[in-house]
Amino acid sequence: MKKGQENRTDLPKAATGIKGFDQISEGGVPRGRTSLVFGGAGCGKTMFAMNFVANGATTFNEPGVFFTFEENREKLIANMRSVGFDLAELEAKKKVVICHALIGSEETTQAGAFTLDGLFIRMRSAIQKVKARRVALDTIETLFSQLKDENTLRREIKRLFEWLEEQGVTAVVTGERGEGMSTRHNLEEYVADCVVFLDHRVQNQISTRRLRIVKYRGTEHQTDEFPFVIDRNGFWVMPVTSLDLSHPASKEIVSTGVKDLDEMFAAGGIYRGSSILVSGTAGTGKTTIAASFVGGACARGERALFFAFEESKDQLFRNMAGIGMRLDRCEQKGLLRYCAVRPTVNGLEAHLVKMQRMIDEFDPKFLVLDPMTNFLSVGTTDDVKAMLLRLIDHLKQRQVTSLFTSLTEGGSPVEKTDIGVSSLIDTWLLLRDIEFRGERNRGIYVLKSRGTAHSNQIREFVITKQGIQLQDVYVGPEGVLIGSARARRIREEQERQQREPEVRRRRERLLAQKLRAMENQISLLRAGFEVDEDTLRERASNEDNDNLELLNRAEVDYRQSIVRGSNNRSTRTKKRGAK
Numbered sequence: 167m168k169k170g171q172e173n174r175t176d177l178p179k180a181a182t183g184i185k186g187f188d189q190i191s192e193g194g195v196p197r198g199r200t201s202l203v204f205g206g207a208g209c210g211k212t213m214f215a216m217n218f219v220a221n222g223a224t225t226f227n228e229p230g231v232f233f234t235f236e237e238n239r240e241k242l243i244a245n246m247r248s249v250g251f252d253l254a255e256l257e258a259k260k261k262v263v264i265c266h267a268l269i270g271s272e273e274t275t276q277a278g279a280f281t282l283d284g285l286f287i288r289m290r291s292a293i294q295k296v297k298a299r300r301v302a303l304d305t306i307e308t309l310f311s312q313l314k315d316e317n318t319l320r321r322e323i324k325r326l327f328e329w330l331e332e333q334g335v336t337a338v339v340t341g342e343r344g345e346g347m348s349t350r351h352n353l354e355e356y357v358a359d360c361v362v363f364l365d366h367r368v369q370n371q372i373s374t375r376r377l378r379i380v381k382y383r384g385t386e387h388q389t390d391e392f393p394f395v396i397d398r399n400g401f402w403v404m405p406v407t408s409l410d411l412s413h414p415a416s417k418e419i420v421s422t423g424v425k426d427l428d429e430m431f432a433a434g435g436i437y438r439g440s441s442i443l444v445s446g447t448a449g450t451g452k453t454t455i456a457a458s459f460v461g462g463a464c465a466r467g468e469r470a471l472f473f474a475f476e477e478s479k480d481q482l483f484r485n486m487a488g489i490g491m492r493l494d495r496c497e498q499k500g501l502l503r504y505c506a507v508r509p510t511v512n513g514l515e516a517h518l519v520k521m522q523r524m525i526d527e528f529d530p531k532f533l534v535l536d537p538m539t540n541f542l543s544v545g546t547t548d549d550v551k552a553m554l555l556r557l558i559d560h561l562k563q564r565q566v567t568s569l570f571t572s573l574t575e576g577g578s579p580v581e582k583t584d585i586g587v588s589s590l591i592d593t594w595l596l597l598r599d600i601e602f603r604g605e606r607n608r609g610i611y612v613l614k615s616r617g618t619a620h621s622n623q624i625r626e627f628v629i630t631k632q633g634i635q636l637q638d639v640y641v642g643p644e645g646v647l648i649g650s651a652r653a654r655r656i657r658e659e660q661e662r663q664q665r666e667p668e669v670r671r672r673r674e675r676l677l678a679q680k681l682r683a684m685e686n687q688i689s690l691l692r693a694g695f696e697v698d699e700d701t702l703r704e705r706a707s708n709e710d711n712d713n714l715e716l717l718n719r720a721e722v723d724y725r726q727s728i729v730r731g732s733n734n735r736s737t738r739t740k741k742r743g744a745k
Contacts, residue, residue: 183221
């Protein structure tokens with residue numbers, strides 16, 4: 167515990183039951199105090215106050231009193247029935263009291279000092295009737311519309327707020343917007359403990375509503391501006407910055423609906439509950455991949471929801487039947503729900519509410535939004551990104567595997583989306599046109615995939631009568647070949663492989679012929695060698711005989727020379743003896 171926090175106490179709060187508001191207000195409006203809700207005409211002040219009272223009676227077991235100074239009781243009951251609250255039934259069960267106090271110039275004549283004592287008596291009686299814990303007054307401007315004296319006005323407004331607090335009730339008072347960011351009397355926002363500003367604006371002919379907590383005494387709260395809608399479920403605030411990152415992360419692998427595409431992921435598919443972005447220029451096959459995505463889910467018996475903003479159901483079903491996908495049969499089995507609407511029909515908030523409601527009602531396991539870039543026609547880039555952030559968060563909380571398509575304008579960087587949601591996406595598939603040798607072919611590659619290894623190669627993307635097929639690009643001496651060039655080279659390779667056995671046999675025959683010719687040459691050379699060897703041997707033998715004869719002759723001559731020498735010496739000796 168930090169220093170100074172040991173004596174801190176949290177401000178008691180009363181939950182309004184308004185989806186989103188209790189989240190951004192950290193629990194609701196201050197309990198036992200008065201809150202002011204103000205804004206222009208048609209911004210939803212009455213709906214906010216009525217939801218506060220009705221939710222208290224139905225959800226939190228806190229009876230309430232609703233004082234209206236504009237709408238009569240019958241209209242108010244009819245209006246609230248359209249958003250799911252039966253006020254007549256709640257009145258019969260003594261959980262709600264509706265009081266209509268008509269105030270106008272013809273009914274009101276000021277005589278002497280103006281006071282709210284009569285109103286206090288009437289409100290006290292209504293509070294005691296049902297032991298109310300909540301009170302709503304709609305609107306304070308009408309209550310003081312006939313009061314001209316400013317000092318009296320300020321005194322009575324302050325007195326009203328103090329009286330409500332003395333009764334121990336949690337009150338919501340509505341007021342009209344004046345100049346700038348204040349009410350008409352420029353006092354209520356200072357007296358109230360909590361001030362909520364509602365704004366109804368029109369941009370590019372699209373109506374949107376925004377809510378902001380201007381002040382909240384004694385507690386932390388969100389100060390940003392939040393979109394909200396009013397639909398058949400009442401008042402609904404859609405927070406953005408209050409979203410946390412607490413959604414679960416599944417380890418289950420599911421198919422993308424395209425077998426060849428699954429093989430580009432090491433795990434054989436993508437994680438359940440993850441989000442996929444398929445981006446590319448017009449005609450690259452984004453919708454076809456999206457249809458395969460939901461078609462594969464339905465084939466496995468899982469529900470899929472398809473939000474389309476360009477093609478009607480009949481048109482898409484016809485087109486996909488042409489490539490072997492019968493989405494109409496998936497719809498007939500109750501596995502596919504197709505919702506096609508123009509983005510300009512509603513504002514971003516209304517689209518988000520309807521999508522979230524359909525998700526909650528249909529409970530799909532897979533979802534497609536095609537294309538998300540069409541929302542740029544009804545909102546700014548930041549608004550669309552904020553809306554998609556809320557949608558993706560909702561899908562992740564429910565573990566719905568989702569696929570979003572994004573149209574990239576020609577000439578734009580391919581690794582970029584117009585909305586800038588790539589950082590929110592788990593897996594990004596990039597489709598692109600590849601022009602080569604006068605042809606325009608499709609390519610696909612995985613730009614990123616969180617948590618799983620994936621291929622880094624570009625695959626050729628082909629749409630056939632049997633669906634989507636991914637082809638390996640051909641890499642050869644001429645570079646990367648695709649389209650007809652790839653097909654021609656593959657055909658040439660196949661023909662070459664078909665001719666290979668005959669070529670091999672002819673090569674073997676040629677080698678055998680060469681071997682026999684070489685062996686014949688070797689035989690001839692060997693025969694010639696043997697002849698030469700015999701000749702040489704014979705010649706050597708003859709030469710040896712001649713040499714032997716010469717040696718014998720020389721030996722005889724030598725011996726004869728020795729004999730002659732010996733005879734000569736004997737003769738000389740005899741001669742010397744004779745002398």
